[in-house]
Amino acid sequence: MTVFIVLDRSAIAPAAAAASGASDPDKDSIMNTQHVSFAMGPDGRMEMKVARYLDTFPFKYYVVLRDIHGLPAVLAETLRQYYSLVG
Structure with a gap:
């Protein structure tokens, strides 16, 4: 099993966010990111x-990590959940 760990953009330290010009850290969060696609409709348009x-x-399996300092706890919880499913 592979778990993808996503370090969210809103996890940047406030000083670094201010230096990069980001006014609202949640604006750049992956939780708010949208994907646009185009498909042929029933009327052909x-x-x-x-x-x-x-x-x-x-x-299939991913974790969104907002605080890098929480990485050890997130990895431990992910492993605990994996072993509870397997064993």
Whole structure:
């Protein structure tokens, strides 16, 4: 099993965010990112569909990590959940 760990953009330290010009850290969060696709509609016209990026994320198992200092706890909890499913 592979678990993909996503370090969220809003996890940047406030000083670093201010230096990069980010006014609202949640604005750049992966939780708010949207994916746009175009598909042929029933009437033959192209239709635009907007979906949350994480709804179409290519990995089945992933963890969104907002605070890098919480990485050890997140890894420990992920392993605990894995072994409870397997064993």
